[in-house]
Amino acid sequence: MNSASATGDLSPDEFRTAAHAAVDWIADYLESSGEYPVRSRVAPGDVRAALPSVPPQHGESLDSMLRDFHGTIMPGITHWNHPAFFAYFANSASYPGILGELLTAGLNANGMLWVTSPAVTELEEVTLDWLRQLMGLGEGWFGQITDTASISTFYALAAARERAGLDIRTKGMAARPDVPRLRVYCSEHAHSSIDKAVIALGLGHENLVKIPADEQFRLLPDAFAAAIAADAAAGYIPLAVVPCVGTTSTTSIDPVVDVVRIARQYGCWVHVDAAYGGVAAIVPELQYLMDGVDGADSLVVNPHKWLFTPMDCSVFYTRDARALKQAFTLLPEYLVTSTSTEATNLMDYGIQLGRRFRALKLWMVLRAFGRDGLAERIRFHCELAREFAGMVHFEGGWELTAPVTLSLVCFRRAPEGANEEAIARLNAAIMERVNARGRVYLSHTKLASRYTLRLAIGNIRTDREHIELAWRELREAAQFVETSGERRE
Numbered sequence: 324m325n326s327a328s329a330t331g332d333l334s335p336d337e338f339r340t341a342a343h344a345a346v347d348w349i350a351d352y353l354e355s356s357g358e359y360p361v362r363s364r365v366a367p368g369d370v371r372a373a374l375p376s377v378p379p380q381h382g383e384s385l386d387s388m389l390r391d392f393h394g395t396i397m398p399g400i401t402h403w404n405h406p407a408f409f410a411y412f413a414n415s416a417s418y419p420g421i422l423g424e425l426l427t428a429g430l431n432a433n434g435m436l437w438v439t440s441p442a443v444t445e446l447e448e449v450t451l452d453w454l455r456q457l458m459g460l461g462e463g464w465f466g467q468i469t470d471t472a473s474i475s476t477f478y479a480l481a482a483a484r485e486r487a488g489l490d491i492r493t494k495g496m497a498a499r500p501d502v503p504r505l506r507v508y509c510s511e512h513a514h515s516s517i518d519k520a521v522i523a524l525g526l527g528h529e530n531l532v533k534i535p536a537d538e539q540f541r542l543l544p545d546a547f548a549a550a551i552a553a554d555a556a557a558g559y560i561p562l563a564v565v566p567c568v569g570t571t572s573t574t575s576i577d578p579v580v581d582v583v584r585i586a587r588q589y590g591c592w593v594h595v596d597a598a599y600g601g602v603a604a605i606v607p608e609l610q611y612l613m614d615g616v617d618g619a620d621s622l623v624v625n626p627h628k629w630l631f632t633p634m635d636c637s638v639f640y641t642r643d644a645r646a647l648k649q650a651f652t653l654l655p656e657y658l659v660t661s662t663s664t665e666a667t668n669l670m671d672y673g674i675q676l677g678r679r680f681r682a683l684k685l686w687m688v689l690r691a692f693g694r695d696g697l698a699e700r701i702r703f704h705c706e707l708a709r710e711f712a713g714m715v716h717f718e719g720g721w722e723l724t725a726p727v728t729l730s731l732v733c734f735r736r737a738p739e740g741a742n743e744e745a746i747a748r749l750n751a752a753i754m755e756r757v758n759a760r761g762r763v764y765l766s767h768t769k770l771a772s773r774y775t776l777r778l779a780i781g782n783i784r785t786d787r788e789h790i791e792l793a794w795r796e797l798r799e800a801a802q803f804v805e806t807s808g809e810r811r812e
């Protein structure tokens with residue numbers, strides 16, 4: 324038994340001591356996160372095998388848990404807070420965000436209804452309205468926080484399905500000859516979360532129409548216009564289109580203005596997926612990222628990606644809160660309150676009833692940095708990306724594989740005369756060597772079947788030295804892989 328208190332919980336003093344120590348540890352960790360191997364070195368099953376497979380019979384001491392945390396859990400952590408984490412889309416937990424998360428855990432408020440914690444709902448409303456203003460969007464957007472962009476996009480398509488007026492909410496779609504095919508459009512470079520939403524909503528994966536992109540990986544408006552016209556002529560219903568502002572592979576930016584203009588002719592819902600790139604509109608010279616978005620029906624941005632807010636925090640905005648509410652609202656008697664009609668109950672706008680107080684951490688991040696502080700960090704990341712792109716561009720035997728629009732660089736080693744297959748093998752080997760060395764961490768993608776490395780800058784602690792380190796590691800790895808390949812031959 325680890326506690327003298329009657330509840331079996333820690334005593335307040337035990338908690339105080341342990342929590343102070345944990346906060347000290349977090350501060351040390353974040354100061355020295357660059358000293359860990361970025362990508363965890365454990366093999367599948369290692370962590371599980373090091374942990375007891377049966378639960379403890381008696382309560383254990385905090386000390387023994389923390390020993391396991393440091394000895395067993397930490398080696399199995401890939402350090403997203405490492406300043407040389409450049410894989411996927413790099414993110415980071417800033418100190419104000421971590422404090423917000425800590426206070427949220429302490430309060431443990433559930434904002435399912437307005438009355439079950441008025442501040443949870445109202446701070447969410449205020450914070451998301453601030454974020455809307457920071458991104459330069461007009462008024463009239465309803466916002467709510469979700470866990471991930473995948474859920475935000477699911478909500479967008481659910482609202483679009485509701486607005487189509489087929490009463491699918493009541494009657495479903497099965498055994499209904501009066502429901503034609505419902506079509507959703509996105510570019511061939513769109514994120515798989517759109518596929519998942521289409522699948523989960525019962526629309527059928529084959530009704531997600533992938534529109535070709537131009538040589539800069541942007542959805543071709545003419546191809547979209549042709550696809551939607553052909554579908555309408557065939558009697559299908561164009562339900563929604565999902566242009567992307569900052570695609571996952573290359574951060575290309577689809578022409579939202581054109582997509583909105585075309586979609587409007589068919590009453591087709593426009594959902595803008597700006598999960599990664601959207602928050603960059605806070606930077607005045609990147610305001611163009613929101614061009615056309617005020618004409619869309621919904622938008623997702625992820626503060627947990629590039630806005631220094633800890634996982635998880637995605638923001639879903641819609642101009643048609645009515646459709647969203649119609650898709651999801653239900654009011655069982657046990658949830659009726661005297662303020663049911665006058666206050667916003669966020670449970671009415673999605674699947675989940677319970678609601679974590681996520682707004683607090685985002686509010687604290689926005690306050691701690693302010694518009695200027697956020698813009699300065701994001702601008703710096705874009706600058707670092709351009710510098711890295713310059714290093715690649717001016718080095719023989721390397722090439723850029725996509726335009727650098729934000730803070731992501733797509734590039735690869737491409738020795739003269741090597742064919743695609745050899746280039747793919749070479750770059751996979753280079754990436755594996757760099758990642759195994761553990762000083763930096765990169766990921767890859769394929770662009771029109773061309774194997775490509777990705778360096779994504781988005782961590783608040785990333786500095787010029789980390790970009791230079793990545794470049795050194797990459798060149799050394801290339802040399803190693805190429806010379807050991809020659810020795811084998």
Ligand SMILES: *Cc1c(COP(=O)(O)O)cnc(C)c1O
Pocket residue numbers: 412470471472473474514516567569570571596597598599625637
């Ligand atoms: C990361 C990303 C997503 C998925 O985000 P989750 O929050 O992990 O669901 C969707 N779309 C784009 C463009 C992304 O970059």
